[in-house]
Amino acid sequence: MTRALANARVLAVARFAVYAAVVAEAATSPDVPKTVALLGASPVARAVFHVAGFGGLAFVTALALALTLGLIEWRARRAGSPAIALCASLLGATCLLDAAHVGDGATNALCFAAFLATFDLRGRRAIVCAAIVTALWCNHSVEGILAPAFAIVFALGPILERAEQSDRAHAQLLALASALAALATPAFLTFPAAAWRAIAFDNALGDVLPGAPAVTAPHAYYAGLVLTIVVALAIGARGARAGDALVFVFAAICAFAKGEFVPFIGIAGAPLLAEAATRIFRQPLTAPNAARTFYAPCAATAFVVAVVAGGVAGIRLPSLAATTAAPPYGVLARYARDPARAGRLLCTRLAWCDVAEGTYGFAVVADSRIASASDATIAAQQQISGAKPHWQKALRAFDVRAVFVDRRSGLATLLVADGWRPYGVDGMGALFTRTATAP
Amino acid sequence: MRYAWLVLGVFAARFFATAIAFPQVDGDLSWQRWLGGVERASHAIPRRLGAESFAAVGANWTPQEWAFSLAASYARGGVAWDAFAGAIALAAVGSLAIAGFLAARRGASPRAIALCTAFAGIALFSSFGVRVQVAAWPLLAAFLFFLDVDGPWAFAALAIAALWSNVHASAMLAPIVAGLAALGALVDERGFTKNVRRLTVIALGSVIAICCNPFGWDLPIYAISLFGSPIKHYITEWKPTELGDTSFAAGAMPLLLIALVFFAERGQRRMRDLFVVAAFAFLTLSAARNIALFGIVGLAYVAPALTRATKFFAPEPPATDPRAERIARVALPGIACVLAIVVAIGLLTSEDRTEDNIGQHAIASLAHLPGERHVYCADFAWCSLAVGMPHVSVFLDGRADPYPIAVWDDFLKILRPERDWQKTVRARGIDTLVVARDSTLDQVVARTVGWRQSFVDKRYRVWEATRVISKTRSGG
Numbered sequence: 041m042t043r044a045l046a047n048a049r050v051l052a053v054a055r056f057a058v059y060a061a062v063v064a065e066a067a068t069s070p071d072v073p074k075t076v077a078l079l080g081a082s083p084v085a086r087a088v089f090h091v092a093g094f095g096g097l098a099f100v101t102a103l104a105l106a107l108t109l110g111l112i113e114w115r116a117r118r119a120g121s122p123a124i125a126l127c128a129s130l131l132g133a134t135c136l137l138d139a140a141h142v143g144d145g146a147t148n149a150l151c152f153a154a155f156l157a158t159f160d161l162r163g164r165r166a167i168v169c170a171a172i173v174t175a176l177w178c179n180h181s182v183e184g185i186l187a188p189a190f191a192i193v194f195a196l197g198p199i200l201e202r203a204e205q206s207d208r209a210h211a212q213l214l215a216l217a218s219a220l221a222a223l224a225t226p227a228f229l230t231f232p233a234a235a236w237r238a239i240a241f242d243n244a245l246g247d248v249l250p251g252a253p254a255v256t257a258p259h260a261y262y263a264g265l266v267l268t269i270v271v272a273l274a275i276g277a278r279g280a281r282a283g284d285a286l287v288f289v290f291a292a293i294c295a296f297a298k299g300e301f302v303p304f305i306g307i308a309g310a311p312l313l314a315e316a317a318t319r320i321f322r323q324p325l326t327a328p329n330a331a332r333t334f335y336a337p338c339a340a341t342a343f344v345v346a347v348v349a350g351g352v353a354g355i356r357l358p359s360l361a362a363t364t365a366a367p368p369y370g371v372l373a374r375y376a377r378d379p380a381r382a383g384r385l386l387c388t389r390l391a392w393c394d395v396a397e398g399t400y401g402f403a404v405v406a407d408s409r410i411a412s413a414s415d416a417t418i419a420a421q422q423q424i425s426g427a428k429p430h431w432q433k434a435l436r437a438f439d440v441r442a443v444f445v446d447r448r449s450g451l452a453t454l455l456v457a458d459g460w461r462p463y464g465v466d467g468m469g470a471l472f473t474r475t476a477t478a479p
Numbered sequence: 480m481r482y483a484w485l486v487l488g489v490f491a492a493r494f495f496a497t498a499i500a501f502p503q504v505d506g507d508l509s510w511q512r513w514l515g516g517v518e519r520a521s522h523a524i525p526r527r528l529g530a531e532s533f534a535a536v537g538a539n540w541t542p543q544e545w546a547f548s549l550a551a552s553y554a555r556g557g558v559a560w561d562a563f564a565g566a567i568a569l570a571a572v573g574s575l576a577i578a579g580f581l582a583a584r585r586g587a588s589p590r591a592i593a594l595c596t597a598f599a600g601i602a603l604f605s606s607f608g609v610r611v612q613v614a615a616w617p618l619l620a621a622f623l624f625f626l627d628v629d630g631p632w633a634f635a636a637l638a639i640a641a642l643w644s645n646v647h648a649s650a651m652l653a654p655i656v657a658g659l660a661a662l663g664a665l666v667d668e669r670g671f672t673k674n675v676r677r678l679t680v681i682a683l684g685s686v687i688a689i690c691c692n693p694f695g696w697d698l699p700i701y702a703i704s705l706f707g708s709p710i711k712h713y714i715t716e717w718k719p720t721e722l723g724d725t726s727f728a729a730g731a732m733p734l735l736l737i738a739l740v741f742f743a744e745r746g747q748r749r750m751r752d753l754f755v756v757a758a759f760a761f762l763t764l765s766a767a768r769n770i771a772l773f774g775i776v777g778l779a780y781v782a783p784a785l786t787r788a789t790k791f792f793a794p795e796p797p798a799t800d801p802r803a804e805r806i807a808r809v810a811l812p813g814i815a816c817v818l819a820i821v822v823a824i825g826l827l828t829s830e831d832r833t834e835d836n837i838g839q840h841a842i843a844s845l846a847h848l849p850g851e852r853h854v855y856c857a858d859f860a861w862c863s864l865a866v867g868m869p870h871v872s873v874f875l876d877g878r879a880d881p882y883p884i885a886v887w888d889d890f891l892k893i894l895r896p897e898r899d900w901q902k903t904v905r906a907r908g909i910d911t912l913v914v915a916r917d918s919t920l921d922q923v924v925a926r927t928v929g930w931r932q933s934f935v936d937k938r939y940r941v942w943e944a945t946r947v948i949s950k951t952r953s954g955g
Contacts, residue, residue: 251721252718252719252721252723253719253721254719254720254721254764254765255719261719261764262765265764266760266761266764269735269739269757269760269764270757270760270761272739272740272743273738273739273742273743273753273756273757273760274743274753274757275743276739276740276741276742276743276744277739277740277743285740288739288740289736289739289740292735292736292739293722293732293736296720296721296722296727296728296732297721297722316743426919427919427922428917429917448895448897448898449895449897450894450895450896450897450919450920450923451919452897452898453895453896453897453898453900453919453923454919454922454923454926456898457923457926457927458926
């Protein structure tokens with residue numbers, strides 16, 4: 041009894057360690073452009089920011105991450121011991137490494153985890169929950185369009201494994217409910233097509249908006265995705281429901297496609313792998329066994345919490361106002377106050393325009409939501425950023441009076457050669473303004 | 480292998496047609512031919528960059544491609560070229576065949592092998608060309624084949640490793656793969672059994688075997704240094720794999736996804752196989768150049784797993800219906816032949832055959848420029864064509880690895896081009912630029928005094944300096 045209690049304590053400490061590490065990461069490492077973009081896109085985020093500042097947003101992000109980990113653990117607990125379930129949430133946490141910032145990554149992860157949790161429910165409750173989660177997700181982010189896609193993939197499972205008619209019908213109804221709920225947005229019927237375009241699954245905008253997971257989510261990719269794949273190769277998804285295995289495979293494809301989707305492979309895969317691990321150990325591990333088998337991961341996470349705790353005293357929630365005035369944005373702040381400011385601003389890094397638009401109110405050609413922009417806007421952004429033939433014409437057509445570029449880029453050299461005025465350099469950014477002589 | 484031959488036939492048509500009748504995919508073959516010529520003339524392998532490259536004269540060089548280069552120098556055209564290019568195509572097909580044999584030996588059904596061969600073949604597409612790494616593919620497959628043998632024949636893997644090290648530096652993988660297999664066997668068999676001892680000897684022997692080449696241990700040291708080399712950021716093939724790579728999306732990724740679901744099994748060789756497959760999965764996800772390697776490994780290891788795990792791919796019972804037997808014997812090979820012919824004709828009539836993707840005409844025009852030329856190419860692969868040209872010395876070429884990082888930094892400064900690019904051009908003594916037409920650098924040069932166009936075609940332009948540039952040769 042005493043031993044079991046001690047092991048339960050070890051697990052509690054380990055769980056606390058994992059959650060604390062994620063929360064500390066979310067609160068202390070702001071991704072300024074994503075924060076500003078979130079504030080621009082979400083009235084709820086704006087309200088939170090208005091009431092509680094950046095700390096409030098960080099708290100909401102941390103809460104979303106903790107709930108996501110909780111949902112992963114809850115799903116893993118279906119067939120596994122507490123220790124295996126904790127390892128599953130640890131695996132999920134590695135895939136969330138690059139989403140642990142204020143932005144929509146954490147909330148998307150939560151929506152996805154909640155949506156998958158509805159697959160484990162039965163009856164009408166599951167269908168209603170799936171519809172509600174889909175509707176909430178679609179109203180929160182364009183990534184919500186993936187909910188019906190995952191539901192359809194899940195519905196193929198019972199068909200493939202020739203499950204009972206009631207199971208097949210349930211999965212199909214769930215997919216139908218999710219698909220219909222995806223229309224419950226202000227865009228109604230146009231939402232699916234617009235959202236699919238906006239998530240840019242095919243990464244056709246790669247030259248202006250990098251999407252390769254190894255570039256945009258390097259930590260989650262190399263630690264989380266690779267680890268999940270190695271664990272899956274080791275213990276596999278065999279024995280799991282076909283629907284769950286298909287969802288895992290689809291989540292893997294999504295993770296290979298874009299950095300934003302890397303958390304999906306952990307969220308979908310970790311519970312599945314926990315189930316397989318339990319099968320390999322032949323029986324659900326009891327707490328004493330579990331603690332012995334998973335002593336190393338528990339000790340590792342305890343170490344992490346010790347390191348985090350060491351830095352707790354030094355944690356200062358960053359001020360958004362200060363970070364949006366720091367390099368490279370300082371020059372934008374100066375230009376924003378300039379009475380001569382006019383026309384549109386173009387940024388070669390779209391995230392910079394998130395800040396320019398959201399913080400300083402610039403009219404920009406495009407920001408990181410470019411996938412939703414018109415074809416002409418996308419073409420102009422690609423043409424100008426890449427200094428492709430007739431890029432000057434595109435600048436004129438979009439009434440661009442200021443260009444914010446990498447100071448070492450070829451476009452900066454061309455702008456100088458064409459008579460644009462170097463307005464200022466800040467960090468890696470350089471701002472150029474149009475002069476009368478510029479073509 | 481029954482159905483896999485049909486798939487192989489179609490891939491063979493593709494590989495032979497593109498190898499023999501298509502222009503080279505990058506400039507490497509040009510400098511490799513030059514290297515082979517130097518080897519033949521001097522009866523030695525150069526170990527330092529010479530005057531053919533003015534930016535890094537005397538820099539250490541490990542020309543791992545020495546054997547391939549020697550063969551390439553004989554194959555400049557006609558029958559010799561057909562035979563050489565055909566041999567490279569055969570190497571690609573051979574690697575699939577050997578991996579397929581290994582899969583069959585491990586119990587894969589004909590259907591599973593055929594499906595996985597198709598994915599593996601697609602995984603080879605993006606890296607395929609008359610290139611030295613292609614010659615190394617069958618050696619990887621053969622190494623895996625012998626490593627899998629539980630008997631004295633397994634030691635043949637050592638000979639393969641030695642041969643491999645004379646073809647390509649990827650031979651470095653041999654001791655790593657053997658070591659992982661030994662470690663896996665140790666876990667599987669829970670003791671230092673006969674299998675574990677043999678695999679350990681092969682792993683240690685492979686370390687020695689890969690030094691059996693003209694460079695000795697310099698080759699593995701060179702290969703290890705590449706892993707942490709910053710120049711990888713500048714080379715497309717080293718970029719991280721993404722879904723946009725067709726060879727990954729339609730070749731390696733399906734194999735990986737099948738493995739994710741079906742590979743794990745509590746068999747006698749669970750860890751031994753797992754360690755090897757996981758290592759190549761990691762390599763594939765970290766660099767696009769490894770997609771082909773995972774294709775070969777995936778075919779050998781994933782097809783048996785698919786056979787074990789699914790009814791559809793389970794071994795078929797012997798055919799009892801004579802019609803089905805006739806279809807298998809006549810109709811399927813017939814369809815494969817037709818497909819192979821269609822693929823070959825399609826490729827041979829394609830416009831890609833005549834496309835100049837490496838600035839051949841622009842580089843050829845350098846021969847008509849007066850005096851000694853110090854040439855900078857906006858894509859360093861193009862300058863490979865100029866290596867060894869009389870009166871021409873290049874800034875950076877497709878040999879890439881031996882060039883110091885300072886040369887790469889300056890290469891980028893000019894390529895972007897940064898505001899002080901002219902200073903770098905002057906400091907390096909560059910007097911000729913080969914650029915893509917209408918690229919950023921082309922536009923900047925057009926706006927700069929002191930350069931005039933000496934050649935232009937649909938895609939490329941050559942600029943030469945109009946005034947004397949102080950040639951402060953810097954050794955990099």
